[in-house]
Amino acid sequence: MPLVKTEGVEKQFGAHHVLKGIDLTVERGQVVSIIGRSGSGKSTLLRALNGLESIDAGSIEIDGEHVDARHADLRALRLKVGMVFQQYNLFPHLTASENVMLAQTVVKKTSRKEARAIAQQMLERVGLGGKFDAYPDQLSGGQQQRVAIARALAMKPSVLLCDEITSALDPELVGEVLGVVESLAREDMTLIMVTHEMRFARAVSDNVVFMHEGRVWESGPPEEIFGRPSTVELRRFIQ
């Protein structure tokens, strides 16, 4: 059974039809990259997967949690789905470790001691074991984004969504964040990422989804998508 399955997902913002029936399947442990021009609906799709955007039609099922236009248990869904944002969105009034601990203690009622241990472990995993007590504004963009990844991972999600997580970074900081993502991919974390890093998408993805005008225009293994694009839109896009 696939870990993530969407059927006929539609979303409209006023007169603007952003998602026009998205069918997407992601198996456990897969890395899926969603590529496409801005306005193609890829970020909206990603945000629909954890309920940040409601959907107008269709259904989403993630690790047994079912969401459709009428029904959504967002708390249960979001416990299965982690998300990392373009702008990091760390909590500025909390230290790196407190950022990672907060939802564990508040939502999962994990003891502070255990949450601390998990925070330490997650921060080490993203190479920031030494920044335990640093506040976000004492960290570089790349470091902040890695804390954001640690914060999402600490909730032990079944799938991690990454929304253009290197787009706000200075070029020299992109590598350290992609390095973390790559190591997650190797550890069989299920990842769905919207990205503009084509070379990276090609290197780590099991599947690449090309979105165009609110539809999945083409999808397949990276060699196929990047090597033998079958539509003229994709060919134009990857040029």
Next chain:
Amino acid sequence: MIEFTFAQIVEGLLLAARWTVLLSLVSFITGGVVGLLLLVLRVSNSRLLRSLVRIYIEVFQGTPLLLQLFIVYFGLPLLGIDVSAWMAATLGLTFFTSAYLAEIWRGCVEAVPKGQWEASASLAMNYFEQLRHVILPQAARIAIGPTVGFGVQAIKDTALVSIIGFAELTKAGTQITNATFRPFLVYGLVALIYFALCYPLTRYARALQRKWHAAR
């Protein structure tokens, strides 16, 4: 005419000033608690609750405090509810203060970036957890300056309750003036006492703001 020494005048005013301080504290605390409740409803997802609170805020911001005091003090007894001057004063000031604080704080909550709501929602926090742990702590830092600023205003506004006969500082000033016929001296002293109450608060607000500003 009764003869008052200067010391007696000052003593009389200072004793009355205790009521001003108490009234300010009580109305600020109850107004703050009610204001926080209003704030939580004002930024909630329910359209009905949001508009109800908006109406409350607009009514109490859009009418003079003096009239609100009149309505509570003279109006409620007509409905068979007995209110003392103290009760009327704290009630009126609580309505007024809560409306203003809720609106000041709403601005502060809205100054917290949308990404903070989204990040905390993505971590499966519910609305109250988001407010409690992520949004309000950040909004509070923004709110300190304007809140203390409003507190100063609220102290001065307590002078209005002298009209309904509550014997706070301004009322005492009037009574002593009536007995001594020395309005310039007495009201001057009253003004000085208000200033002595408000000025440290203003300084404190500025210091707090600088401190939070420096500490991010």
